[in-house]
Amino acid sequence: xxxxxxxxxxxxxxxxxxxxxxxxxxxxxxxxxxxxxxxxxxxxxxxxxxxxxxxxxxxxxxxxxxxxxxxxxxxxxxxxxxxxxxxxxxxxxxxxxxxxxxxxxxxxxxxxxxxxxxxxxxxxxxxxxxxxxxxxxxxxxxxxxxxxxxxxxxxxxxxxxxxxxxxxxxxxxxxxxxxxxxxxxxxxxxxxxxxxxxxxxxxxxxxxxxxxxxxxxxxxxxxxxxxxxxxxxxxxxxxxxxxxxxxxxxxxxxxxxxxxxxxxxxxxxxxxxxxxxxxxxx
Amino acid sequence: xxxxxxxxxxxxxxxxxxxxxxxxxxxxxxxxxxxxxxxxxxxxxxxxxxxxxxxxxxxxxxxxxxxxxxxxxxxxxxxxxxxxxxxxxxxxxxxxxxxxxxxxxxxxxxxxxxxxxxxxxxxxxxxxxxxxxxxxxxxxxxxxxxxxxxxxxxxxxxxxxxxxxxxxxxxxxxxxxxxxxxxxxxxxxxxxxxxxxxxxxxxxxxxxxxxxxxxxxxxxxxxxxxxxxxxxxxxxxxxxxxxxxxxxxxxxxxxxxxxxxxxxxxxx
Numbered sequence: 101x102x103x104x105x106x107x108x109x110x111x112x113x114x115x116x117x118x119x120x121x122x123x124x125x126x127x128x129x130x131x132x133x134x135x136x137x138x139x140x141x142x143x144x145x146x147x148x149x150x151x152x153x154x155x156x157x158x159x160x161x162x163x164x165x166x167x168x169x170x171x172x173x174x175x176x177x178x179x180x181x182x183x184x185x186x187x188x189x190x191x192x193x194x195x196x197x198x199x200x201x202x203x204x205x206x207x208x209x210x211x212x213x214x215x216x217x218x219x220x221x222x223x224x225x226x227x228x229x230x231x232x233x234x235x236x237x238x239x240x241x242x243x244x245x246x247x248x249x250x251x252x253x254x255x256x257x258x259x260x261x262x263x264x265x266x267x268x269x270x271x272x273x274x275x276x277x278x279x280x281x282x283x284x285x286x287x288x289x290x291x292x293x294x295x296x297x298x299x300x301x302x303x304x305x306x307x308x309x310x311x312x313x314x315x316x317x318x319x320x321x322x323x324x325x326x327x328x329x330x331x332x333x334x335x336x337x338x339x340x341x342x343x344x345x346x347x348x349x350x351x352x353x354x355x356x357x358x359x360x361x362x363x364x365x366x367x368x369x370x371x372x373x374x375x376x377x378x379x380x381x382x
Numbered sequence: 383x384x385x386x387x388x389x390x391x392x393x394x395x396x397x398x399x400x401x402x403x404x405x406x407x408x409x410x411x412x413x414x415x416x417x418x419x420x421x422x423x424x425x426x427x428x429x430x431x432x433x434x435x436x437x438x439x440x441x442x443x444x445x446x447x448x449x450x451x452x453x454x455x456x457x458x459x460x461x462x463x464x465x466x467x468x469x470x471x472x473x474x475x476x477x478x479x480x481x482x483x484x485x486x487x488x489x490x491x492x493x494x495x496x497x498x499x500x501x502x503x504x505x506x507x508x509x510x511x512x513x514x515x516x517x518x519x520x521x522x523x524x525x526x527x528x529x530x531x532x533x534x535x536x537x538x539x540x541x542x543x544x545x546x547x548x549x550x551x552x553x554x555x556x557x558x559x560x561x562x563x564x565x566x567x568x569x570x571x572x573x574x575x576x577x578x579x580x581x582x583x584x585x586x587x588x589x590x591x592x593x594x595x596x597x598x599x600x601x602x603x604x605x606x607x608x609x610x611x612x613x614x615x616x617x618x619x620x621x622x623x624x625x626x627x628x629x630x631x632x633x634x635x636x637x638x639x640x641x642x643x644x645x646x647x648x649x650x
Binding site (some may be wrong): 106128132135136139140142143146150151215216217218220221222223224225226229256381382 | 480
């Protein structure tokens with residue numbers, strides 16, 4: 101047993117610690133929970149501010165989709181998009197795809213943070229696991245918003261015109277954030293299962309393209325074979341695209357259902373990922 | 383209350399699958415101590431530490447930090463400790479200030495006090511001038527001090543440092559020791575650290591626990607340990623006496639070694 105008698109030395113830290121604890125206890129737990137999520141989003145904004153290169157390189161792919169794919173397929177004229185021009189029709193799809201591609205690799209960051217000890221340090225704060233997961237997921241939302249706005253601007257330059265008011269734009273951004281939350285959580289769940297960055301890269305690529313093509317991002321569901329129509333009905337991407345299309349282009353749709361699916365899957369994602377990061381902590 | 387031990391570990395065991403990392407370890411850390419966990423790679427130091435800082439729930443046995451059970455009242459324990467993991471855990475995509483500020487938010491330091499607190503701990507670690515520079519411009523020693531600053535933001539009563547000087551050059555190492563001593567002497571912070579440097583245990587730690595193959599081999603002050611082994615023995619001799627001939631190849635798994643090397647490379 102160690103025997104250093106040191107009782108006389110402790111005073112200072114003791115008192116200040118008690119003070120911190122009481123001032124914390126008097127605050128609303130929900131406000132504290134949200135402030136922790138906010139803290140992780142602030143860090144993401146700081147990251148973006150310090151290094152904008154990723155922001156620009158990430159714009160290459162959606163631009164190519166709009167210019168090459170959109171430009172070519174607009175010539176076909178027999179894709180039944182209603183009275184919406186084809187380029188406008190796929191703009192919400194391209195936004196959703198960008199969000200998916202950004203968020204599906206967030207688990208890699210988590211694995212990196214695990215290897216570097218950042219995750220351990222976060223887990224040793226009073227922050228509950230679910231708040232860490234939600235914080236990371238909403239951070240993906242923050243990054244996705246910058247991307248979505250950029251795609252909206254690029255599409256506008258290419259001639260797409262929106263039919264939306266301020267509230268509809270804001271609701272569209274909310275859909276973008278919730279979509280990012282879902283995909284980031286899927287990615288964090290996978291991180292908890294796979295525990296390795298390279299495996300995660302492979303899986304991320306393997307699921308993101310099928311999700312994209314098995315949705316109504318590029319063409320209406322009615323064009324698909326029946327079995328694929330069924331798949332796309334269980335694909336959250338379909339509901340995200342529907343919501344964005346309805347909000348930005350005023351196409352007919354069931355916005356309440358879309359919001360319900362997008363919101364519920366995001367919430368479920370946070371719960372599942374909170375359970376999964378336990379494995380990463382060990 | 384003032385006399386209660388800082389850390390009481392009672393019969394702690396933890397296994398990863400069928401590999402026992404910590405095997406029925408018990409020891410006590412008195413408040414105000416700088417306490418060293420000494421042992422070769424894979425001895426169970428990090429697992430012991432991770433049980434103390436509430437990351438791992440013990441398979442059996444218990445860990446108490448200032449009277450609170452690490453597994454049962456983990457949030458209370460987290461509020462009383464500051465933890466610096468072995469790998470370099472500062473975010474190099476941010477400034478030093480932003481790194482500390484994140485932890486100020488996560489420890490619920492009210493907005494009014496936040497800036498003052500962050501500047502205060504950075505200043506205590508001699509990082510005032512570098513506060514607004516990106517961490518990528520920091521030296522290895524500065525990064526370690528930044529991590530100490532992060533760990534101090536909640537005015538912890540117990541600082542837990544996992545291999546704090548690994549990969550540091552001798553000058554940066556001495557500087558870190560000075561900071562750790564100052565925290566203990568001026569603020570009464572109890573320090574629990576792991577190391578596999580004999581010199582560090584010898585010069586910095588009031589008490590040393592020697593771990594090998596998950597078991598506690600010996601505990602006491604550096605001089606007491608030396609006397610047990612024999613007249614004129616060094617701490618190296620003590621180490622060799624308890625672990626020496628048994629040093630095996632299972633000294634940490636690949637992830638452990640990779641992480642250590644990465645830390646050393648980033649510091650070097």
